[in-house]
Amino acid sequence: MLNDRSLAVSQECANCPIKHRAVCARCDGNELERLEEIKYYRKFEAGQTVIWSGDRMDFVxxxxxxxxxxxxxxxxxxxQMVGLLLPSDFVGRPGRGTAAYDVVATTDLVMCCFRKTPFEDLMSKTPHIAQRLLEMTLDELDAAREWMLVLGRKTAREKIASLLSIIARRNATSGGTGFKNTVVFDLPLTREAMADYLGLTLETVSRQISALKRDGVIELEGKRHVTIPDMYRLLEEAGDDADGGVFA
Amino acid sequence: MLNDRSLAVSQECANCPIKHRAVCARCDGNELERLEEIKYYRKFEAGQTVIWSGDRMDFVxxxxxxxxxxxxxxxxxxxQMVGLLLPSDFVGRPGRGTAAYDVVATTDLVMCCFRKTPFEDLMSKTPHIAQRLLEMTLDELDAAREWMLVLGRKTAREKIASLLSIIARRNATSGGTGFKNTVVFDLPLTREAMADYLGLTLETVSRQISALKRDGVIELEGKRHVTIPDMYRLLEEAGDDADGGVFA
DNA sequence: CGTCTGATTGAGCTCAGTCAAATTGGGTGG
DNA sequence: CCACCCAATTTGACTGAGCTCAATCAGACG
Incomplete structure (x- = not known):
C-alpha cells in the first residue's frame, strides 16, 4: 500500500524529507544514530486528534x-488556532508533562516521534539539538507575533489575504512560465479552520473569499484550488508592505 | 542621585534583582564573570524608544x-503590541542583525545590555545561557499563544479582564489581611497602550473599565490604582477557567 | 438518487469603532 | 496659593464591519 511505502521510505533519517529543517537538522551522523534509536512514526487521518490539551504527553x-x-x-x-504545524515543525515542549493545546491533524499526517524522557536526556548532551530547537522556537515566536498583528488589527479582508499569503509563501509552485508573480496552490484548510485561524466566523471567511474572487485578487477552481494571478496585489490586500523584491 | 544609586546597586551581578529569572539565571560564577565583562547598563525614560523596527541592533x-x-x-x-517586557525579560534575538519590532519604554526603564557579537560567542560556548534562553523563549511563545486567544476570540470586556488578570498575577501585592483573593496594583499602562495590547480603541478600553467599575469587578483610585476585590470574579469575567486553586 | 458535509448567500442585529465634546488631574508660572 | 494649560481619560451619539440565524447550493459518496 501507499501508506506502507511512504512509511518505509521515511524510516531512515538519511532519506527523511525534513532532515534539513527539523530539530535534527544540525545533528551529525553519530547524533542521528542516537535519535534513530528512539524514534518511531505515527500516522493520523485528517480530522483525528493527536493530543488533547491537558493530557499527559510522553512524546515530542x-x-x-x-x-x-x-x-x-x-x-x-x-x-482559536494558535499554531499551524507544517512539515518539519516541532510538537511538544521538552520539560513539560502535559499538552497545553489541542493538536489536531488537519490533513492526513505523519509524525516522527521521540519518547520524551530519552529525548530530553539526549538534548541535554547534544547542544546541536537544543541549538536548533532554540532557532525554531524563535522563528515560531516571530510567526506568532506576526499573527497577533493580524488578529488584533487587520480587517476581515486583510486577514484572509494574509492567510493566503502565508500559505502561498510556503506551499507555492509558481504557475506557468517565466518570471512571474503568479502562484498556485491547494488550500489545506476548511473555511471553518480558516475562521479559527483568523478569529472570524466561517461565514465571514466565505464572504471575503468570494469578494476577493469577485475583485480578481484570487481565482478559484472548486473550493480548494487557488490561483493568485498577482502576488504583489495579494500582499497589498494583506496590508503588508509589498516592499522588498520577490517574496522569498 | 537616586538614579546613580540604583545603577550602582545593580552594577554587580551578585546583587542583581533579576538574577534568578534572567538569561543568566543558570550561569555559574565563572560564566557570570565573563558576562560581567561585556555587560553595560542603559537607562530610558518613559516614552523613549529603545530601538526602531528595522534598525541595526548590535546588542541584546x-x-x-x-x-x-x-x-x-x-x-x-x-x-499592535506583540510583547510586554517585564523585569528579567530578554530583548533581542541572537543571530539577527536588525530589530524586528519597535521597543518602547513604557515606564522608566533600566536594561542590562550585552554587545551582540561577544554575547553570541559566549552563548555558543556556554550551554547554560542557551538552555535558559530556550526556556524563556518557550514561555514567551506560550504567552503569545494565550494572547492570540484573547485577540481572536474574546469580547472587549473579556479582553480588559484578561489584561488586568495578567498584570495582577505578576504585579500583585495582595491587599489586606488573611487569606483573600483581593489584589491591589498600579496600572503601568496608559489606556492607549492597553488598547494597543488588546487590539481595541482607547475609547472602548475606557468604556469597559468604567463598566467593570460600575459592576464592582474592580475599584479605581485615580486613573491608575486598581483594587480587585475578588480575583476569582475577575478571572470569570476574563472567560478563563477560574479553575485551579489559588492563582499562582 | 438520496444523503451528508462543507460552502455560499441573505437579512437583520450588535458590539466595537469613529468622531466629537466634556471632564479630570497633575504640573507650571505668576 | 491660585489660575491656567495640557495630556489623559471619560462620555455621548452615531455608524458600520462582522456576527447570528437561516435558507440554499455543490460536490462526494454510498
Whole structure:
C-alpha cells in the first residue's frame, strides 16, 4: 500500500524529507544514530486528534508530512488556532508533562516521534539539538507575533489575504512560465479552520473569499484550488508592505 | 542621585534583582564573570524608544526594572503590541542583525545590555545561557499563544479582564489581611497602550473599565490604582477557567 | 438518487469603532 | 496659593464591519 511505502521510505533519517529543517537538522551522523534509536512514526487521518490539551504527553516529535493545528478552546466552545504545524515543525515542549493545546491533524499526517524522557536526556548532551530547537522556537515566536498583528488589527479582508499569503509563501509552485508573480496552490484548510485561524466566523471567511474572487485578487477552481494571478496585489490586500523584491 | 544609586546597586551581578529569572539565571560564577565583562547598563525614560523596527541592533539585553513594549506598526499607523517586557525579560534575538519590532519604554526603564557579537560567542560556548534562553523563549511563545486567544476570540470586556488578570498575577501585592483573593496594583499602562495590547480603541478600553467599575469587578483610585476585590470574579469575567486553586 | 458535509448567500442585529465634546488631574508660572 | 494649560481619560451619539440565524447550493459518496 501507499501508506506502507511512504512509511518505509521515511524510516531512515538519511532519506527523511525534513532532515534539513527539523530539530535534527544540525545533528551529525553519530547524533542521528542516537535519535534513530528512539524514534518511531505515527500516522493520523485528517480530522483525528493527536493530543488533547491537558493530557499527559510522553512524546515530542516533528511533522513529517501533512498539516496539524494547535488550538485553544474556551469553555463555551469558542476556539482559536494558535499554531499551524507544517512539515518539519516541532510538537511538544521538552520539560513539560502535559499538552497545553489541542493538536489536531488537519490533513492526513505523519509524525516522527521521540519518547520524551530519552529525548530530553539526549538534548541535554547534544547542544546541536537544543541549538536548533532554540532557532525554531524563535522563528515560531516571530510567526506568532506576526499573527497577533493580524488578529488584533487587520480587517476581515486583510486577514484572509494574509492567510493566503502565508500559505502561498510556503506551499507555492509558481504557475506557468517565466518570471512571474503568479502562484498556485491547494488550500489545506476548511473555511471553518480558516475562521479559527483568523478569529472570524466561517461565514465571514466565505464572504471575503468570494469578494476577493469577485475583485480578481484570487481565482478559484472548486473550493480548494487557488490561483493568485498577482502576488504583489495579494500582499497589498494583506496590508503588508509589498516592499522588498520577490517574496522569498 | 537616586538614579546613580540604583545603577550602582545593580552594577554587580551578585546583587542583581533579576538574577534568578534572567538569561543568566543558570550561569555559574565563572560564566557570570565573563558576562560581567561585556555587560553595560542603559537607562530610558518613559516614552523613549529603545530601538526602531528595522534598525541595526548590535546588542541584546534584559529588562532590569521598568516595563517596555514590543510593537508592530502598519503603514497606515495601526499598531499592535506583540510583547510586554517585564523585569528579567530578554530583548533581542541572537543571530539577527536588525530589530524586528519597535521597543518602547513604557515606564522608566533600566536594561542590562550585552554587545551582540561577544554575547553570541559566549552563548555558543556556554550551554547554560542557551538552555535558559530556550526556556524563556518557550514561555514567551506560550504567552503569545494565550494572547492570540484573547485577540481572536474574546469580547472587549473579556479582553480588559484578561489584561488586568495578567498584570495582577505578576504585579500583585495582595491587599489586606488573611487569606483573600483581593489584589491591589498600579496600572503601568496608559489606556492607549492597553488598547494597543488588546487590539481595541482607547475609547472602548475606557468604556469597559468604567463598566467593570460600575459592576464592582474592580475599584479605581485615580486613573491608575486598581483594587480587585475578588480575583476569582475577575478571572470569570476574563472567560478563563477560574479553575485551579489559588492563582499562582 | 438520496444523503451528508462543507460552502455560499441573505437579512437583520450588535458590539466595537469613529468622531466629537466634556471632564479630570497633575504640573507650571505668576 | 491660585489660575491656567495640557495630556489623559471619560462620555455621548452615531455608524458600520462582522456576527447570528437561516435558507440554499455543490460536490462526494454510498
Amino acid at each position: 516529535g516533528s511533522v513529517v508530512s501533512g498539516i496539524a493545528s494547535l488550538t485553544q478552546t474556551m469553555e463555551d466552545g469558542r476556539t | 539585553g534584559s529588562v532590569v526594572s521598568g516595563i517596555a513594549s514590543l510593537t508592530q506598526t502598519m503603514e497606515d499607523g495601526r499598531t
